Amino acid sequence: MTKITYLLGAGSSYNACPIWNLQAKAMVSLGQQELTKHYIENISKNNPPTDWLSKEAQKYITTDKQKILKEILHFGKKAQEFNTIDTYARKLFLQEKNKELELLKMSVSVFFDLWENYNKQLNFYPRSNSSDKSDKSWDKIDQRYIALFSIFLEKKNENLLLNDDINFITWNYDLQLESTYNLFANDSSDPDFNLIDAVFPFLEKSNTNLNNKVFHLNGHRGFALSRSEKPMVLRNNETIENYWKLHEKLYSNLKTGTQTFNHHIKYGWEHNIESEWFKQIGMILKQSDILIIIGYSFPLFNRKIDQFLFSHLHPNKIKEIVYQDPYSDEEKILNLFKYPDRYKNKIKLLKEVDQFHIPHSHFIDLPKATPFIIR
Template structure:
């Protein structure tokens, strides 16, 4: 069984994706750069499906969406705006938000690796994921896989786990990584066909994943790009532009829906990530919280997860002192006071307890 459950948030991807306080500026700056992209003549032939006129239309559409989003956001977070749009059943604008955010996140995670000083959003992959894989994984059967005593619940809609796996097997596509990670939602499978396996490592994406789409006819999830082997600067920008356009147009046509799906949108059925997370939590003995701040709009779902930790004896919070104290206050209002809560202050590596 998965004896150790991780609950991770934005801080766990800090060196690849900016945290809430800084993401609005970075999103605006990045999307503006993509709208200003000029494709050199010698590169146009690489994109048979993209003539210059089509690319220009896509860029204009992105700019209009970006300008709307930045104005709507103001000083609020992406999640706050998404919650308001969801509460208002404003489907079209929620799709616009998801399309722009997905475009941004895909671009942010395809930036070239720089061996400069480690800083916020300076790396394609937060190096702590690579370190975690190296320490928590072993070769099992034909592939390197994370220890079966571990499962992860992630509030992040990024692809950090998949990209880390790609450093081991660069020729594999996203669907194969989904299988190796026992992801939920899983690519190419209907949600009804996916069962949580407590005997293996599981990765549950509580807010879904950017850069993927559901095909509504069979409710199957598929990626908008095959793999991470995008080496040219311009191809990265076009990849992000493709993700934006396909997410927006396909979703507004009602044939598809974005793979990025906030927990507060979910229906009250047994096939939501939250329900899968609750199943995993029942036999866990330790909970490790990394980079997560228990925001108000997730409180209902976090409480549902924490209340299912019936066998947990210890909770470890890996965070700054201020983050630890805030989380401690929230957790103590939900769980049994007999559970031991500890603070792990070293943020250089994701904490792994003895198995």
Template sequence: MTHVTYLLGAGASAQSKLPINKDLIKALESIVYESQFIKDSIDGDRYTKTIQSTYSKVIQDAKKEKSIDTLANIHFGNNNYLHDIKSLLWIYFSANAGKDELDPRYKHLLLRFRDKVSKTFKLRDDFSVLTWNYDLQLEEAYASIAGLELWKTPLHLKSYPGLYFLKKDTFNDNIDSKQVQLIHLNGCAGYYYDSEIRDYKNWYNSDLTNPQEYCNMARLVGQKFHTNAPSKTAIHNCINFAGEENQLNETKKDLVKLISKKTTHLVIIGYSFQDFNENMDTFIIENMENLRYIMIQDKYPEKIEELLRNKYPVLHSKI
């Protein structure tokens, strides 16, 4: 019996319009810069003023490091600063989700593993995805094929942490963990915890060049994401770096372990195994006790192969 798992990095979304590396920093900067042009007459303007004051330092530091991921790794012990990085990432990727700007390869991937027996669109049980990406490209592809609203896809695709945010109170009781097929290792965009009503909600597809929509975003972030408490339950949006210690990550590791253990074939797309992800990458590889074969789909596959051979000698015969 075989089980195919895809491990995705930023290169897997390369054909979408979403930026990476320096281009991502520029995109995040544009969000902060836009706050200067919101007029005082618009309701909610007091929240827009905090966007620049809160996130300008993140942009300045990210430019210096030339990577938002490196910046997060450097400041990993600073909960308040890390919170600001996550919130800014969440704003960008949430606002740009649901705009039908898909990397077409995601649809091809899902259609390849569709359950042809089912009368409605669903995926085969022998297929899983572990992704380091914050974007909702896979969810958007699934929603497009199945004719669903984007925010509902975790209920059908069984993705994490989206499914947890939609079904938190009953997640452990009613969700068969073996059914989870997509895990965002660093969390994802689109969902957040409303600290006023103490419930989870969704937000995506927003034109932040529109003053009113920008104000709505600023108000949401200002009202809902104001608490930076480092407790295990302090999950304010679903960007959640793999090395953080909280309930969301404890559950994530359990789910990753289940997928890893049943994986027989691993396909790596657009991922270069960065050092700051090493603990989770090692956890994934070490739990793939039934792994038979690795396929690398990358612009420079020989570099990824060499890296894997050096880091994980146990994989020599499987690449």
């Protein structure tokens, strides 16, 4: 069977999540909207602060919820200044500003929790605000994931499992892949991601018995780690009110060190590429017949990790490298190889992004059905 690996960038979630500068704008919009709403509902209907980051406004920010929203606003502004939140995170990492970096990680995780679960309720960044001027609303799950999983999921021993020959490596914080699996496997709109990990493994683990189907290179939303190193799922319990109630001490716990986001939002350049986790990623790429890159721009600060990934593509094994992106460029890929001529004729560029690419060879490799003979 053909072994297929998908490498996903922000553009793969374009229809469901704001990407790049839109993420920064949405973070700012969320912080301003919700802090102003709290002020009007609880303090005064008149003259709410126009700058929630000003010294004067801080006397109105007293609860953990408000403090988290202020941090989301703050880091949204920094993302606008530095073009992306990842770039600003890189700055903090290089300056060893670890406490601020962890606040950033908390803000990113909570922002995507709120976005993927409550955006329709909060409506803090309508799609019409984005540069494409689309009248289409944001998808809860990008429909392209749903179409892809309808092909790749299989029923085995009463479990719904991803085809053995399919793997995902993603730079995205979102849980679009995991939520898509839940859509097919369960009826619950409040997925328990720990249970999902048992059959659709995506959490980073330190042991040698890794069986991940998804590898999040920058980590992902939805989890924090307690002092006892027990993962805590940030549950999305139906309403935004319940979400905040369940996590009412999140900011305080982060400050006291009883909870941390450092394990679950973990940038590629923070990883030890000698770890078992990265060795498993390397093995998957080494065994890949086809690599499909979707919506990834190859930013320079990820270059070290990207070179690691592409160094594991065996020139005699890899048959095709598909780059699916409106701005796909062969040179971005060739520049990652030590010997680019070995791969040049294997690269295929796709500008059309309405559906995720599925190689024709996957359908050729499918077991043939027993012919039905009419007698």
